[in-house]
Amino acid sequence: MWTKVSRIIRGARAGSPPHIRSGGRGERARKPKSERPHGPHVFEVRDRDGLARIGTIETRHGRVTTPALLPVVNPNRPIVSPADLAKRFHAEILITNAYILGKGPSRDRALREGVHALLGFPGAVMTDSGAFQSHVYGDVDVTNAEVIEFQKSIGTDLGTMLDVFSEPSHDRDRAFADIDETIHRAKEADSLRGDMALVGAVQGGLHPDLRERCAREVSSLGVSVCAIGGVVPLLESYRFRDLVGVIIASKKGLDPSKPVHLFGAGHPMVFPLAVLLGCDLFDSASYAKYARDGRMLFPEGTRRASELRETGCACPICTEHSIGDIAANETLLAEHNLHVCFAAVREVRRAIAQGDLWELVERRARAHPSLLGALRELRQHNAFLEESEPISRRGALYYVGPETAHRPILHRFRRRAIERYRPPPSKGLLVLPERGRPFSETFAPILSQVLPQANVHAVVKSLWGPVPIELDHVWPMSQSIVPERPDIESLEAAEVFFREWAAGAGFDFGVLWEGPSTLEDLQARAPGGRVPDWKALRVRATAEFQFGLGAADALLRGLISYVVSKNNGKVRNVLADGEHVLSLRAEDGLFTLKAAGARRLRAAFPSPRLRVIVEPDSVPFQRDGKNVFAGFVRDADPEIRPGDEVLVVSPEDDLCAVAQAAMNRREMRAFKRGVAARVREGVPPPASAPRR
Numbered sequence: 001m002w003t004k005v006s007r008i009i010r011g012a013r014a015g016s017p018p019h020i021r022s023g024g025r026g027e028r029a030r031k032p033k034s035e036r037p038h039g040p041h042v043f044e045v046r047d048r049d050g051l052a053r054i055g056t057i058e059t060r061h062g063r064v065t066t067p068a069l070l071p072v073v074n075p076n077r078p079i080v081s082p083a084d085l086a087k088r089f090h091a092e093i094l095i096t097n098a099y100i101l102g103k104g105p106s107r108d109r110a111l112r113e114g115v116h117a118l119l120g121f122p123g124a125v126m127t128d129s130g131a132f133q134s135h136v137y138g139d140v141d142v143t144n145a146e147v148i149e150f151q152k153s154i155g156t157d158l159g160t161m162l163d164v165f166s167e168p169s170h171d172r173d174r175a176f177a178d179i180d181e182t183i184h185r186a187k188e189a190d191s192l193r194g195d196m197a198l199v200g201a202v203q204g205g206l207h208p209d210l211r212e213r214c215a216r217e218v219s220s221l222g223v224s225v226c227a228i229g230g231v232v233p234l235l236e237s238y239r240f241r242d243l244v245g246v247i248i249a250s251k252k253g254l255d256p257s258k259p260v261h262l263f264g265a266g267h268p269m270v271f272p273l274a275v276l277l278g279c280d281l282f283d284s285a286s287y288a289k290y291a292r293d294g295r296m297l298f299p300e301g302t303r304r305a306s307e308l309r310e311t312g313c314a315c316p317i318c319t320e321h322s323i324g325d326i327a328a329n330e331t332l333l334a335e336h337n338l339h340v341c342f343a344a345v346r347e348v349r350r351a352i353a354q355g356d357l358w359e360l361v362e363r364r365a366r367a368h369p370s371l372l373g374a375l376r377e378l379r380q381h382n383a384f385l386e387e388s389e390p391i392s393r394r395g396a397l398y399y400v401g402p403e404t405a406h407r408p409i410l411h412r413f414r415r416r417a418i419e420r421y422r423p424p425p426s427k428g429l430l431v432l433p434e435r436g437r438p439f440s441e442t443f444a445p446i447l448s449q450v451l452p453q454a455n456v457h458a459v460v461k462s463l464w465g466p467v468p469i470e471l472d473h474v475w476p477m478s479q480s481i482v483p484e485r486p487d488i489e490s491l492e493a494a495e496v497f498f499r500e501w502a503a504g505a506g507f508d509f510g511v512l513w514e515g516p517s518t519l520e521d522l523q524a525r526a527p528g529g530r531v532p533d534w535k536a537l538r539v540r541a542t543a544e545f546q547f548g549l550g551a552a553d554a555l556l557r558g559l560i561s562y563v564v565s566k567n568n569g570k571v572r573n574v575l576a577d578g579e580h581v582l583s584l585r586a587e588d589g590l591f592t593l594k595a596a597g598a599r600r601l602r603a604a605f606p607s608p609r610l611r612v613i614v615e616p617d618s619v620p621f622q623r624d625g626k627n628v629f630a631g632f633v634r635d636a637d638p639e640i641r642p643g644d645e646v647l648v649v650s651p652e653d654d655l656c657a658v659a660q661a662a663m664n665r666r667e668m669r670a671f672k673r674g675v676a677a678r679v680r681e682g683v684p685p686p687a688s689a690p691r692r
């Protein structure tokens, strides 16, 4: 039994929805000065959700939308022709193997006509180098320099260096040697690449520090795409938990402005998880390999065609052919597999745009216990994942399983409840159970009965962590859909979350509400009563929660008044000494910052707190209300998250604008194009100062 307890949003709206886009046509900008070598600028992010992103890669053979699947084409034996891949499957890019091509019968033709003409493919072609063959055969008889030269000669769009395949079994010393040689070869490939866009590889086996170091060094070179290699043995043995460790360690070191390829990940089961962790490209040989073996791919696993009576699949192959015909035909099997893979990538893109990729990953994790193990592993990396997590999303947050409570957005809410929330003075704590939301409305009758008679404050012991009653409107606590009868694991976790918070909350005691008898207990322990000013409590608590401790004192200094929604009586605008400092957004319960509020925060917090510091030549544009481009960001507060309200300042710390961040600091510093922050309001220079 499921209860829909989402809050219905209507009435007042302030600011724009916290849905972030960056980049886009006509919004390009370059770093004013080049700080490090860089390959061709090929990648632009158009939409994002955490580390996941929808982007485009520009190639000499057209634009590729990411996340993208690159079907692997065996140049000597294509099971589905490259022309068909383009025409019937709308593939914008494929991958073939330069090593196999260079050793095979088509070598001379490839050199003469180019790889596109050879394959008959009009889109982008990426080539691999032979590192995987070295994993299979132990060695390859070609050098890094030869492979780079060959790829240039055949006109590949994205050419790959010959890295050293780090097996998961390699011990530290061996893996250290692997990445040493891989980094050395990446530098060599960079010096030889000419104008070919280069794919640099990240190795390091299962050693997180080596992965991170390799990622940092390789992505700082002139590579256009970074590829995480050495993961096929993990994928083949369903070691998805190890895969999570490898991807996250690599992402920590990688330049976030470069697209990430996950080498050898071709099963639709892993796409949602890998994209969630920031992978943009996949190559699939699986569609052909499984077809050869009589097996069909599905988003939730693999099945043997000869054992099926129905495929339950809506692809054109399954619609037009009987399962008997499909099972007997390798090409039909491969085509079904391709349709399923492309559909899985499209679904991931939809989820990113919708902001529900986490839910998709949680649901898909039920397909295999190893995937579920990987999902449970994610909570170990919350500190890193939270850095890219938006401050809110559209719509409700759904409970999918006991893992939901450990999502980065909820981890952040609990951290902030501990670090940024200071309850109003009161003797004890009334603990309310998880019920319908918004909690303040559900529990209004109890609060109006208890508070006049007992000196206590109220908190809801929700499934996802304690919610002080005056913060119940903050996303996602305001809009959550949870089961009416929670599972034991979730209840136990809620107990732990509550104790962690209550230990430092400063109350003498806490009593769980069990009915009217609880009132007598509260009266005995905390005689007296309170008549809280709910509007003031709510505004103060939200300001601290959003901007940090001390923000309420800065923003709410002086005589405070409110503009209240006529529809629902809720605060819309907050004025301090007649100045409009904040607007409360109905959709996520957080504030939109106004220029007057920004001035107060700037005076109260030292640089770089809450700030995006832009280059001097960008200042006039922000004063004029134009967006901040990543290429012009000098530095920023490391605590800024996508969707945060930020102060845009000059290097001298003059306030130029109020904006909504589209990136975190790491991204702002790495990206050379795209919007770093969307300006809400430009701030003119003080009348006395010269305009700059």
Ligand SMILES: [Zn+2]
Binding pocket: 311, 313, 314, 315, 316, 317, 318, 319, 336, 339
């Ligand atoms: Zn099908």
